[in-house]
Amino acid sequence: MKLKPTFRRNRDERVDYAFVGGYPTRETVQRAYDDADLNRAIQAYRFFYPTVSGLAIYQGNEAIGLVPNRVFGVLDTQPRHVSLTHDSDTVYGPMLLDLHLGPMIVELPPGPLMAVAIDIYQGWVADMGLTGPDAGNGGEHLILPPRYGGNVPLDYHVWGSASNRVILTVRSFAAGGDVRGAMDRLRNIRVVPLSTRLQWEESRWVNLTDRPQDTTPGRWEGNLEFWHALHTVIDSEPPVEQYFNYYGELATLGITKGSRFEPDARMRGILEEAALIGNGQMRVQAFADRRPERVVWPDRQWEWIGLRTENADFSTGFYTDLGARETWFYQAMGASPTLFRRAKGVAPLHWLCAHDADGNYLDGAKTYRLIVPQPVPSTLFWSITVYDAMTRSEIQTEQRVAALRSQVELKDEHQSELELFFGPTRPRGAERRWIKTTPGHGWFAYFRIYGAAQPAFDRTWRVGDFTPLRHDDAPFFLI
Secondary structure: OOOOOOOOOOOOOOOOEEEEEEOOOHHHHHHHHHHHHHHHHHHHHHHHHHHHHHHHHHHHHHHOOOOOOOOOEOOOOOOOOOOOOOOOOEEEEEEEHHHHHHOEEEEEEOOOOOEEEEEEOOOOEEEEEEOOOOOOOOOEEEEEEOOOOOOOOOOOEEEEOOEEEEEEEEEEOOHHHHHHHHHHHHHHOOOEEOOOOOOOOOOEEEEEOOOOOOOOOOOOOOOOHHHHHHHHHHHOOOOOHHHHHHHHHHHOOOOOOOOOOOHHHHHHHHHHHHHHHHHHHHHHHHHHOOOOOHHHHOOOOOOOOOOOOOOOOEEOOOOOOOHHHHHHHHHHHOOOOOOOOOOOOOEEEEEEEEEEOOOOOOOOOOOOEEEEHHHHOEEEEEEEEEEOOOOOOOOOOOOOOOOEEEOOOOOOOOOOOEEEEEEOOOEOHHHHHHOOOOOHHHHHHHHEEEOOOHHHHHOOOOOOOOOOOOOHHHHOEEE
8 A cells, every 4th residue: 555645745844834923824824724634634534443444344244135133144254255354263143233223132042152242333332142241041132222211121131332233243153163053053043123013024144154245444444435434424323422522523524414525625635645644554553563561472473462451442441542442443343341351261362463483574475384382271262363464354365264273174183282384385294284375465363262271361371483484494394
């Protein structure tokens, strides 16, 4: 992605505003407003990136056949599905809710289901299933629309949403690789309105596994369409009180609820530039994080995905950690209190690595070896997934493999130290322990541990670094 400044001056040029008798010159007026509007737009871009990404999730699922409240999906995730750092570890159940009809009841059956509901802004709404108050024993959850003033029954787990559009992602554990059973479990989820006056038919479930999809904001994030998408949400959803200051920033840029968004040529240039700059800044934060506490082990390149202060709303107790919020949502979707918790539980522990043992970014043209000591401290299973650095989605090659999982590809491996390989060339004798990468593409990896045990948290167990191999150093290895 190349940055093409429209209004920015050379960085070496001193910024001087000229005033005569205390009044700005005509040139200063123009320059000051250009600067102010660009600064506002960059900050608004970074703050509302999760909102635009949330709309992309909602519309991307609608585009492949989901209908809010009516038609839901089951999905054995594959690299063909473009989505921010999703994985193939469990079967997904994407569900869209629309609360314009009033509160909706979500009934989860007992079993290994883990669900997170978020609003269109990607604010946390609910945890259900294994990580929720029903603890996997089955339960009825009631999701209320914004500013709901009706009666609330007491026999539900009750949650409130800041938007009428709600994204519910349910993950079904495929015990022993039983994908069909995991999908059938999802189909037992029921969604009905709280109101008994509405005529209602049972929801339908469709298998989305073979349907390519894109639920990312990639097509919008570097151009004017980002702002059109943002206006769509602002204009169609109730305002969020905590966002009022940020709505003020948008108002100066011509984006307000109840008004058309029709930027003139000057504002279009500023907004397009802000999208490029804002996106570039967030990419730097995601892949060149400067927070010292990100480091998992001082002698390794692995980083914590979420830091100890991060939670569903990125509150430290004194302020909202905007940097952490931006870093997370540029890479991923949704957040919940359980996601960043460093304690024993079902929700996966996440580590990220974008650098090799020498500190260089991982390169799709090179071959790497990764040593994973066994056993991994997991009470359930673990995985490593490779993502394309540009799309932040699972890497796509003709191999059609983006993950190595302990319950699938690696289930028959019993070495004390497991050797995994990543590179463009197929390794001899280790085909099931290899992920193909693409020259010219950078990549990064997520290491996930489900049901992580104490050694994963107290750092007494460590995964290795990605060690680059030269072809002439390993003739025994490469075909």
